[in-house]
Amino acid sequence: MSIADTVAAPEATDAPPVAGPAAGAERVSRREPSAVLRMSEFEAAEIGGDPDDPGDDELVLLNMGPSHPSTHGVLRLMLELSGETVLRSKPVIGYLHTGMEKTGENLTYLQGGTNVTRMDYASPLFNELAFSLATERLLGIDVPERATWIRMLMCELNRVSSHLLFMATNGMDLGAVSMMIYGWREREEVLRFFEKVTGLRMNHNYIRPGGVAADLPADWRSDVAGLIEMIEPRLVEYDTLLTGQPIWRERLQGVGIIDTAEAVALGATGPILRGTGMAWDLRRDEPYLCYDQVDFDVIVGTHGDCYDRYAIRLNEIRESLRIVTQIIDAMPSGDYRIQDKKVTPPPRARIDESMEALIHHFKIFTEGFKVPPGEAYAAVESPRGELGVYLVSDGTSVPYRVHVRAPSFVNLQTLPHLMQDGLIADGVAIISSVDPIMGEVDR
Amino acid sequence: MAETSGTDDSGSTADTGGVAERYGALAGAEGPSRGQAVLHPSRDRWFGVAATARADGFDQLLDLTAVDYLTYRADRSLPPGVQPERFEVVAGLMSHARRERLRMRVQVPADDATLPTLFDLWPGAESLEREVHDMFGIVFEGHPDPSRILMPEDWTGHPLRKDYDSGQIPVQFKAASNTR
Numbered sequence A: 001m002s003i004a005d006t007v008a009a010p011e012a013t014d015a016p017p018v019a020g021p022a023a024g025a026e027r028v029s030r031r032e033p034s035a036v037l038r039m040s041e042f043e044a045a046e047i048g049g050d051p052d053d054p055g056d057d058e059l060v061l062l063n064m065g066p067s068h069p070s071t072h073g074v075l076r077l078m079l080e081l082s083g084e085t086v087l088r089s090k091p092v093i094g095y096l097h098t099g100m101e102k103t104g105e106n107l108t109y110l111q112g113g114t115n116v117t118r119m120d121y122a123s124p125l126f127n128e129l130a131f132s133l134a135t136e137r138l139l140g141i142d143v144p145e146r147a148t149w150i151r152m153l154m155c156e157l158n159r160v161s162s163h164l165l166f167m168a169t170n171g172m173d174l175g176a177v178s179m180m181i182y183g184w185r186e187r188e189e190v191l192r193f194f195e196k197v198t199g200l201r202m203n204h205n206y207i208r209p210g211g212v213a214a215d216l217p218a219d220w221r222s223d224v225a226g227l228i229e230m231i232e233p234r235l236v237e238y239d240t241l242l243t244g245q246p247i248w249r250e251r252l253q254g255v256g257i258i259d260t261a262e263a264v265a266l267g268a269t270g271p272i273l274r275g276t277g278m279a280w281d282l283r284r285d286e287p288y289l290c291y292d293q294v295d296f297d298v299i300v301g302t303h304g305d306c307y308d309r310y311a312i313r314l315n316e317i318r319e320s321l322r323i324v325t326q327i328i329d330a331m332p333s334g335d336y337r338i339q340d341k342k343v344t345p346p347p348r349a350r351i352d353e354s355m356e357a358l359i360h361h362f363k364i365f366t367e368g369f370k371v372p373p374g375e376a377y378a379a380v381e382s383p384r385g386e387l388g389v390y391l392v393s394d395g396t397s398v399p400y401r402v403h404v405r406a407p408s409f410v411n412l413q414t415l416p417h418l419m420q421d422g423l424i425a426d427g428v429a430i431i432s433s434v435d436p437i438m439g440e441v442d443r
Numbered sequence B: 001m002a003e004t005s006g007t008d009d010s011g012s013t014a015d016t017g018g019v020a021e022r023y024g025a026l027a028g029a030e031g032p033s034r035g036q037a038v039l040h041p042s043r044d045r046w047f048g049v050a051a052t053a054r055a056d057g058f059d060q061l062l063d064l065t066a067v068d069y070l071t072y073r074a075d076r077s078l079p080p081g082v083q084p085e086r087f088e089v090v091a092g093l094m095s096h097a098r099r100e101r102l103r104m105r106v107q108v109p110a111d112d113a114t115l116p117t118l119f120d121l122w123p124g125a126e127s128l129e130r131e132v133h134d135m136f137g138i139v140f141e142g143h144p145d146p147s148r149i150l151m152p153e154d155w156t157g158h159p160l161r162k163d164y165d166s167g168q169i170p171v172q173f174k175a176a177s178n179t180r
Helices: A041-049 A100-104 A109-116 A124-139 A145-173 A177-198 A220-243 A246-252 A260-265 A271-275 A306-330 A348-353 A355-366 A407-419 A424-434 A438-442 B017-027 B043-055 B125-136
Strands: A059-064 A076-082 A085-092 A374-382 A385-393 A401-405 B060-068 B087-095 B100-108 B114-116 B139-141
Touching: A041 A059, A076 A424, A085 A407, A085 A424, A100 A109, A100 A401, A109 A124, A109 A401, A124 A145, A124 A374, A124 A385, A124 A401, A145 A177, A145 A220, A145 A306, A145 A424, A177 A220, A220 A306, A246 A306, A246 A424, A260 A271, A260 A407, A271 A306, A271 A385, A306 A424, A348 A355, A374 B060, A385 A407, A385 B060, A385 B087, A401 A407, A401 B060, A407 A424, A407 A438, A407 B125, B043 B087, B043 B100, B043 B114, B060 B125, B100 B114, B125 B139
Parallel strands: B114 B139
Antiparallel strands: A059 A076, A076 A085, A374 A385, A385 A401, B060 B087, B087 B100
8 A cells, every 4th residue: 555545536425415514615625635634643654664666756654743843742743745745634633632621520610720721831821711611600600890800811911921922933933033032031021920910820720710819919000011011012023023024924925825714614713713804703702701891903814824823913912912901990999709608718817717717618628619510611712712611510519521622623623724735844834823732732 | 792692701591592493493402501502403313403503604613522421410401302311412503693602412322322423514523523532432424534533543442431430541552563
């Protein structure tokens, strides 16, 4: 068996021709020939073990990754190459799979945050937020207004830090190595603020069912204002360094193109979908938290190429800073977590005075709080797209099932279609522009 | 917001009448869950209801997962007429034009854990169905690439099943089958 045997062998599909995918998405809905190399690893290994056939040396099967600097972690791509052109490809994932959804079935709702926050480790607060919103929907509780605004503040800053990380790695992948340093530098300043508020740079477990873990420090306004003041001019520097540069544009424009119908059909969300010109942002289209009370623009592209996805993320940093500026003025006073003794622990001082408070404190941290039976889904707009959490409760304090709809996992499906008929070197730009976080892909 | 307010974080129940009117009879049973529109098609009608929803403007399949109800002790609170089975496959649909979500839940029996694939309606179902196949052992008939996705290809068992105990399975990576 050789690779040639597996190429372009149209399969007879016995699928009924009912209501197919959106018109125009025909390319991604084809079974064969497809951009996806639907070949098992063993099959690929079998072909790789075959002696070279001189008559069949036009197609090469190449593994890129799982340990490759441009694959952002442990993503492996099986590439079918003709010369330097990628014909078909298949992302092979699971190298970071640690069964986090299974783990979630053994942790209480209070502990669940520590588990999900490690999924998308570049934007941990969004994981916690989606998990908390789903839990609160099951509980049927409303969090206090201040908690909601603190969540918005922290998430928008997290979007900034996540996109700054993208700026850094995208620059690195494309040879703008100094950008790597600058992106990390600015991100670290944001993480320093997170450390001050939550105690940790990453994996905060700060947003919890019922509110947030702690109130903001007294001088948070000046800290956040300082961040905005520092980051805004740096974004102008990024423009000088990257956006307008002919080499940068040459490298990204027209590379990895996808249109709206294809992106929708493949389930893509976030900057990939918006890059095609579709203005879809859950913050605006399904307002959660208090996003209907702040003013911001949804950034869209026109060509659906790597450059659009880069430009969208760069400008989303600006929009997030715009939101943060409004939050500084609009932050209400009040409780940072719900005063429901069945869900949140009592204040420390009460424990010394009240036996009931001590019992509630003990119960919440040993047994956890019970959640009514049922199922619920909650979704937020993470920096990578729709991050959803589907929870099933059986009435105990431990979720029966925790499912995370990870945007990177679904977005990764666009990769073979973006890479088809491109060069391997462009493949690096494309992987980077999809911005997958393997922690949430593999979970 | 469209008819469903299933997306606000208030947890309140809301009017899901629009969806019920359009699909209620077709899907066999309909029951909102925490204000979110949910359909319970039978397994025979799974693809048909999905195709109808697709034609009705639900242009994106956002999520597809499964739940193993083997050890579920609480009341499943399924609508009348829906026979509870061990597995339940849950699909989340989105209509961008109406800003509306719809969830479809189908019962899949343990002794015949198969379901037709939704790949031909939404090609984005490919990875999601592979994950459900990998984690629960549910076979999606007609799937273009029915291989494991997260676990190694030679793995035995399906980790998210409730009778698959965590922490009691020795690491079972096998030696490479040949040289590469």
